[in-house]
Amino acid sequence: MPLSDNFGRSIHDLRISITDRCNYRCVYCRTGTNGAAYAELPFEDYLRMARILVGLGITKIRLTGGEPLLRKGIVEFVRDLAKLRTSEGKKPEIALTTNGHLLAEIAQPLKDGGLDRVTVSMDAVDPERFARITRVPNGYESVLAGVRASRQAGLDPVKINCVLLRGFNEDQIIPFGMFAREERVMVRFIEFMPLEEDRVWTPEIVVALDEIVSRMAEYLPLEEIAHERSETARRYRFSDGVGEIGIIAPVSHPFCGHCSRIRITSDGKLRTCLFSVWDHDVHELMRRGATDEKLTEFIVTVVEKKEERHHIGEPGFVPASRTMVHIGG
Numbered sequence: 001m002p003l004s005d006n007f008g009r010s011i012h013d014l015r016i017s018i019t020d021r022c023n024y025r026c027v028y029c030r031t032g033t034n035g036a037a038y039a040e041l042p043f044e045d046y047l048r049m050a051r052i053l054v055g056l057g058i059t060k061i062r063l064t065g066g067e068p069l070l071r072k073g074i075v076e077f078v079r080d081l082a083k084l085r086t087s088e089g090k091k092p093e094i095a096l097t098t099n100g101h102l103l104a105e106i107a108q109p110l111k112d113g114g115l116d117r118v119t120v121s122m123d124a125v126d127p128e129r130f131a132r133i134t135r136v137p138n139g140y141e142s143v144l145a146g147v148r149a150s151r152q153a154g155l156d157p158v159k160i161n162c163v164l165l166r167g168f169n170e171d172q173i174i175p176f177g178m179f180a181r182e183e184r185v186m187v188r189f190i191e192f193m194p195l196e197e198d199r200v201w202t203p204e205i206v207v208a209l210d211e212i213v214s215r216m217a218e219y220l221p222l223e224e225i226a227h228e229r230s231e232t233a234r235r236y237r238f239s240d241g242v243g244e245i246g247i248i249a250p251v252s253h254p255f256c257g258h259c260s261r262i263r264i265t266s267d268g269k270l271r272t273c274l275f276s277v278w279d280h281d282v283h284e285l286m287r288r289g290a291t292d293e294k295l296t297e298f299i300v301t302v303v304e305k306k307e308e309r310h311h312i313g314e315p316g317f318v319p320a321s322r323t324m325v326h327i328g329g
């Protein structure tokens with residue numbers, strides 16, 4: 001019985017946030033205060049949820065946070081996830097989203113444990129600017145080492161996610177294009193969404209897809225190439241055939257109609273949309289001794305009611321009940 005919702009979308013991507021703590025305080029994401037706001041669960045609890053969800057048709061699991069590499073035991077957790085089998089008898093695809101600060105040391109063990117792919121978040125390729133955005137000194141070198149160690153370990157492809165904000169880092173578009181080609185990584189630009197702790201979002205601050213493509217053309221023209229329907233990023237190849245970038249455009253080109261994702265928060269709540277105004281307490285049911293069958297029933301019912309789409313930029317937009325760092329990006 002594969003998971004699907006009332007709009008006929010089949011749900012096969014799961015994101016699990018394993019902590020909402022973060023060692024970076026990116027200015028567009030967090031207020032700068034420290035400390036976890038929500039609980040963390042033992043890995044065995046996330047594993048049980050993942051096992052049930054893989055039994056319901058999940059084929060891809062992405063670990064995220066907060067900063068997932070702050071959790072000790074992540075390698076063992078990946079190893080356990082890699083033992084799960086989909087209904088077709090395959091290992092689920094396992095991916096990680098990280099700021100990369102602690103990645104260099106752990107990339108190879110993660111790969112050996114069964115991690116398939118990694119996405120590293122970077123919002124500048126200039127060390128000083130990088131420090132101003134993350135509010136952590138000397139991070140750039142560590143992250144670059146993490147990116148290179150990931151490639152070395154065979155985590156393929158290594159993707160870099162860059163959130164663009166007007167007047168802040170849109171001058172990094174071309175440097176990131178060069179970086180993608182030099183480092184042989186796939187850079188994906190993300191439109192800024194209203195999910196930050198400080199309410200700074202305005203439509204004007206968003207650097208949208210068309211603008212990114214035309215800015216990059218001042219360096220080298222881009223040609224759009226095919227992407228999977230459920231893939232969030234539109235893909236572009238540089239006209240000389242060397243390197244590729246992606247653009248994730250939830251604001252200017254929403255892709256909710258093809259959304260295949262659900263999320264588990266660090267405290268074990270199921271969320272059916274980034275912009276959900278409520279979440280569903282799977283962990284509380286587990287704590288009260290629910291059987292796998294009961295949990296399955298609960299999950300299936302919740303997922304059926306997945307939101308049709310987000311309402312970013314529309315009059316009456318209601319902000320999500322949690323910000324990005326506490327959901328799991």
Ligand code: SAM
Binds near residue numbers: 098196328
């Ligand atoms: N710490 C990890 C990292 O840095 O990738 C995982 C969590 S972080 C919240 C995941 C991604 O969400 C990052 O790429 C971050 O830039 C992005 N992000 C945070 N706030 C965002 C927003 N308001 N709009 C779009 N992307 C956002």
